[in-house]
Amino acid sequence: MFDTVLVANRGEIAVRVVRTLRSMGVRSVAVYSDADAGARHVREADTAVRIGPAPAAESYLSAERLLQAAARTGARAVHPGYGFLAENAEFARACEAAGLAFIGPPADAIALMGDKIRAKETVKAAGVPVVPGSSGSGLTDAQLAEAAREIGMPVLLKPSAGGGGKGMRLVRDAERLADEIAAARREARASFGDDTLLVERWIDRPRHIEIQVLADGHGNVVHLGERECSLQRRHQKIVEEAPSVLLDEATRAAMGEAAVQAARSCGYRGAGTVEFIVPGGDPSQYYFMEMNTRLQVEHPVTELITGLDLVEWQLRVAAGERLAFGQDDVRLTGHAVEARLCAEDPARGFLPSGGTVLTLREPQGDGVRTDSGLSEGTEVGSLYDPMLSKVIAYGPDRATALRKLRAALAGTVTLGVQTNAGFLRRLLAHPAVVSGELDTGLVEREADSLVAGEVPAEVYAAAALLRQAALAPAASPGWRDPFDAADGWRMGGGRAWTAHHLRVAGHDPVTVRVRATADGGLELLPPGADTPLRASAGTLDGHRFTCTLDGVAHTFAALPDGSWLGRDGDAWQVRDHDPVAASLTRAGQAGADSLTAPMPGTVTVVKVAVGDEVDAGQSLLVVEAMKMEHVISAPHAGTVTELDVSPGTTVAMDQVLAVIAPVETAEPADSAEGETA
Known part of the structure; x- marks a missing residue:
């Protein structure tokens, strides 16, 4: 066994690998970019080495710097995790050339299976059924479009060099093929450095089931059952479970054997996964x-x-050991479900989010496991993948595992960074998920119903009460000036309302009014309330705030200033707002429309210039963040009067990118200097 292993990754997978290395008595070496200098995986490893600045291309994707780190620390092996260079055959070869064991399959197997076109041909020759699609590599745009028309719409465009949903495009309209092929190539090139595409028949309402295989270097290959991965959004898995409720024992055995044959066909070694698409009806x-x-x-x-x-x-296996068990020794017991916690805002169309983790609560124990790279103070930016952690629940049956996972997500707190925890909790309670009637389009079809709607009144109430408490002077013995009190007291009349002007991200500003009652209680008028509700000032215990509204107690994870409130997996960022400034801002936007960045990220494509005339809905720019592209389109026909970015520009959320003057007010660009409508 190796005495020292370098983990060539970051975040939750690096923490996960370090945990096993520690349990085996193997020294761990972490690597980090400047953006991750204080990251959890750096603190938990035995040794950590800086490998470059924040951009992945200059740090985590630099094979040279990773190998230098291994040499400096005396590592004998490299674990690549997933993502970055995990499926890079050249990196595997470079490790071998440097005398390091690559904890993964042989480089030739990576290269073969990493090329989806060659992979299909190889496994097909081994008797494994494959999806009908294009044949041959290096097809031009025209050849891809022709193949798509021959297969028949709808079709799926897929990068040959990578996975994880990056660059995949479902095309139902043949007229959209040219644009979608161009977009798929662009994303594939950015993600994998290779824009080769293939096209496959799209199977409506399919299920995505994968088989875990494990192979040693002595010819032994086994499968460890299947995982159901049909709950996806934009071709990215968000919930996975094992085993699948779809398969009976005969089908499980047949698919497992097909996966074993696929692994044998490429000379596989180590842990790998063979993915299948399965018609739900058969x-x-x-x-x-x-x-x-x-x-x-x-x-x-x-x-x-x-x-x-x-x-x-x-x-x-990488150290040369044989598998200590055969296929007949593998037993599947109970049920497990995993949900991926990502830095994204479902209420804003799942745009990537960011910020500092101010308060963190991650569930563990009693059949619940959290694999995470987070800690309080972690800065979540737009440079890397948006997945922050995974919450996994285990039970004797599927219903128990689902119930435990919903409860675990409800108790997950990441104040300071918007996540999809609440969305995942609602998804796991959806009748189709509970019954096991899944397909890869379910999440997209039901997404709107799973996104939190209006902010509950108790959220505004809690925020207002926290602010009310913050206004109160510290208790002190002796006389206190009544005019310093925040209880609305006034001479010659009843207590006045205290107005709290609040804004929750993604929602219109509201005003919440609070006043003390004669008997020492509180009345509160949240938005939409016609009559005052009875409230209590609540108690703040650390990061837990409890208040009572109309006889019902509500407990939140909270920051003392009320800037973030969380409950049942949902988090709300609550800020003070100035109603006068807000109205002025709205008035200032009545003329030419500003197009703003929906998320922090990098502008990758600019298709227009100042003075260009554009049509409503025309694609103007592309902003990329956390490996996701967002197209910025014209809200109406008009003229580009301002353009403040170029390809490569880093932008903040809500930063102005361009201004489009509507047709009826548009003026030539050279006469509009210093003036906007």
């Missing part, structure tokens, strides 16, 4: 999609139902 008709030549994000659900530590077996 699970016996399954098709090979691709093979992921690395550890999967969702590997914990397999660990929980098999009792195996997959990272440990990755290390043992």
Whole structure:
């Protein structure tokens, strides 16, 4: 066994690998960019090495710097985690050339299975059924479009060089093929450095089921059952479970054997995953999609139902050991479900979010496991993947696991960074999910109903009460000037209302009024209330705030200033607002319309220039953040009067990118200097 292993990754997977290394008595070496100098994985490893500035291309994607870090620390092996260089054959070869064990499959297997076109041809020759699609590599845009028309719409465009949903495009309208092919190539090139595409038949309402395989260097290959990965958004998995309710024992055995044959066909070694697309109405008709030549994000659900530590077996196999068990020894016990916690705001169309983790509460124990790279003070930016952590629940049956996971998500707190925890909790309670009637389009179809609607009145009430308490002077013995009190006292009349002007991100400003009653209680008028509600000032215990509104007690995770409130997995950022300034801002936007950045990120494409005339809905710019693209389109026909960015510009959320003067008021660009309508 290796005495020292370098973990060539960051975040939750780096923390996860370090945990197993520690349990095995192996010294761990973390690497970090300038953006991660204080990150959790850096603190938890035995040794940490800086490998460059924040951009991934100059740090986590630099094979040279990673190998230098390994040499400096005496590492004998490299664990790549997932993402970054985990499926990079050249990196695996570079490790071998440097005398390091690459804790993953052979480089040739990575190269073969990383090329989806060659991979399909290889497994097909081994007798594994594949999805009908284009053949051959290096197809031009015209050839891809022609292949799509021959297959018949709808089709799925896929990058040949990568996975994880990056660059995948579902095209239902043949007229959209040119634009979608261009967008898929652009995203594939940015994500994998290779814009080669293939096209496959799209199977309506499919299920995504994958088989975990484990192979040693002595010819032994086993499968560890399946994972159901059908709950996806934009082709990205967000909830995974094991086993799948769709498969019976015969189908499970058949798919497992097909996965084993796929692994054998490329000379695989280590942990890997063979992914299948399965028609929900006929699970016996399954098709090979691709093979992921690395550890999967969702590997914990397999660990929980098999009792195996997959990272440990990755290390043992890389060290030359034989598998200590055969296929007949693998037992699947109980049920496990995993949810991916991401820095995104469902209420804003799932745009990436960012910020500082101000308060963190992560559930553990009693059948619940959290794999996380977070800690209080963590800065979440737009440079890396938006996934922050994974919450996993295990139970003797599926219903128990789902119930535990919903409760765990409700108790998850990441104040300071907007996440999808509340969305995931509602998704797991959806009748189709509870019954197991899943498909890969379910989340997209139901997304609107799963996003939190209006802010509950008790959120505004809690924020107002926290502010009311902040106004009160500190208790002190002796006389106190009554005019310093925040209880609304006044001479010659009843107590006055105290107005709190509040704004929750993504919602219109509101005014909440609070006043003391003669009997020492409180009355409160939240937005929409016709009559005052009875309230209590509540108690603040650390980061927990409890208040009573109309006889019902509500407990929140909160910051003392009320800037963030969280409950049941949802978090609300509550700020003071100036109603006068707000009205002036709205008035100032009555003329030419400003297009602003919906998220912090980088402008990757600019399609217009000042003076250009544009049509309503025309694509003007592309902003990328956390490996996601967002197209900025013209809200109406008009003329570009301002353009404040160029490709490569880093932008903040709500930063003005361009101004489009409507047709009826548009003026030539050269006569509009210093003036906007």
